[in-house]
Amino acid sequence: MRFVIKFGGVPVKDGKSIRKAAELIVDRYKKRDQLVVVTSAMAGVTDELATIASKLVEPRANPKQLIPEFMKRISDKHFEACRGAIADKDVLYQTTRTVRGALDNLQRVLTGVSYLGELSPRSQDLVLSFGERLSAPILAGAIGSLGVSSKHLTGFEAGILTDDRHTEARPLLEKTRKLVHRRLNKILAAGEVPVVTGFIAGTKDGTVTTLGRGGSDYTASILGASLGVDEIWIMTDVDGIMTADPKAEPNARVIEVISYLEATELAYFGAKVLHPKMIEPAMEFDIPVRVRNAFKLEREGTLIVRKPKRIEGIVKVITTSKNVSLVTVGGAGMIGAPGVAATVFDILGRAGIKVLMISQSSSQANISFAVDRKQLDAALRALRTEFAKRRIDWSITCDRNASVIATVGAGMKGTPGVAARVFNMMGRNRINILMIAQGSSELNISFAISERDAIKAVRALHDEFRLGIGR
Numbered sequence: 001m002r003f004v005i006k007f008g009g010v011p012v013k014d015g016k017s018i019r020k021a022a023e024l025i026v027d028r029y030k031k032r033d034q035l036v037v038v039t040s041a042m043a044g045v046t047d048e049l050a051t052i053a054s055k056l057v058e059p060r061a062n063p064k065q066l067i068p069e070f071m072k073r074i075s076d077k078h079f080e081a082c083r084g085a086i087a088d089k090d091v092l093y094q095t096t097r098t099v100r101g102a103l104d105n106l107q108r109v110l111t112g113v114s115y116l117g118e119l120s121p122r123s124q125d126l127v128l129s130f131g132e133r134l135s136a137p138i139l140a141g142a143i144g145s146l147g148v149s150s151k152h153l154t155g156f157e158a159g160i161l162t163d164d165r166h167t168e169a170r171p172l173l174e175k176t177r178k179l180v181h182r183r184l185n186k187i188l189a190a191g192e193v194p195v196v197t198g199f200i201a202g203t204k205d206g207t208v209t210t211l212g213r214g215g216s217d218y219t220a221s222i223l224g225a226s227l228g229v230d231e232i233w234i235m236t237d238v239d240g241i242m243t244a245d246p247k248a249e250p251n252a253r254v255i256e257v258i259s260y261l262e263a264t265e266l267a268y269f270g271a272k273v274l275h276p277k278m279i280e281p282a283m284e285f286d287i288p289v290r291v292r293n294a295f296k297l298e299r300e301g302t303l304i305v306r307k308p309k310r311i312e313g314i315v316k317v318i319t320t321s322k323n324v325s326l327v328t329v330g331g332a333g334m335i336g337a338p339g340v341a342a343t344v345f346d347i348l349g350r351a352g353i354k355v356l357m358i359s360q361s362s363s364q365a366n367i368s369f370a371v372d373r374k375q376l377d378a379a380l381r382a383l384r385t386e387f388a389k390r391r392i393d394w395s396i397t398c399d400r401n402a403s404v405i406a407t408v409g410a411g412m413k414g415t416p417g418v419a420a421r422v423f424n425m426m427g428r429n430r431i432n433i434l435m436i437a438q439g440s441s442e443l444n445i446s447f448a449i450s451e452r453d454a455i456k457a458v459r460a461l462h463d464e465f466r467l468g469i470g471r
């Protein structure tokens, strides 16, 4: 069989884990599977790169201290991983050299950023790309050390071309497919295992781009779709997609099978297991995706396919998005005024605010929407400034501490009474609902409540729809 296997940051968090990942790959290779491996950066590294880059452009930054400190930490981490993952002396020597080269490069880039004193999206992409550029050679080395020839390459070298929307670049799919097909098949035909950096790609002229945070999943599905593989495996540190966040609901259990559409819905609604864009390429070519625990290979994980054979209940998952804020734009002046929604969302769009959920009352006296709490102040600022400029007198109010709960499941479509059950439960638990939305896909009902009620709400719904262990 042909697979793309993607390892997330935690499954490659240190030398020992990388060695385990390599053992899994070699095991499958010996069973005559053809494998394309995609890797994330070692856990935490991308965040650290983002932090150092933004520190370096602060007005009173001290790069002479910051850069060496950071370089020491990041170098130690990767050299240690090399030693932990690679037993063969020659391979270790070669890999360490490659890693050292990438680190030298990173140091030059950071120095450049600190001289410029500014961090454009383009430079940001370049800095963040080093996480995967450091992890991929180590994983390839670990495979090589076990006697299977492996070659590391960047997403760009593998053939992923994108537009130049830095930090959220979009792949040019047709060109990408052709290139990936040609380049990776050549490596596979030679009996080698390609290890591709997740997350990073490049424009036609070779400038480094990234596919958005968490984008390694997306890399895996772009490659899988381009090659027409049998399955895409997303190796992570949880057992699969769960019926609820186990931190909120101890009875949460792993879902066996779920549809592409449900999985997409979940990815948007806060279940952080998958990147929201990753389903699309897989769905287009009907490639099953499996989410599995890299540390517990005896478990099957969650399978994502077009049409699960057995429909498992009406509601499958209860998700919670924490750290949400609600904003309401209202006022008598809005009633009957055309283009209210267009005005509001145009302003937000221009300010780069991601809107998580929208609802408008049919009286049109107000529009509410939910945003990530980190973006609340920017959203309020943008609306106030623009309203003042355009002499609009709509009022703006907000609710800082909210959570969005969503019930997701294909079985909800056309089943009457689901909303009634959901809101009944909230009523019985004395949970006040601040805002409601149902996607017209009917795959989810979502609503916002005060953050302090979130856990109670999840448990009540998890129970009501019998999602727990021993249902």
Ligand code: ASP
Residues within 6 Å of the ligand: 008, 009, 040, 041, 046, 047, 131, 132, 198, 199, 212, 213, 214, 215, 216, 217
């Ligand atoms: N390393 C990148 C990130 O942390 C991409 C990924 O892990 O999927 O966002």
Ligand code: MG
Residues within 6 Å of the ligand: 008, 009, 040, 214, 215, 216, 217
């Ligand atoms: Mg990830």
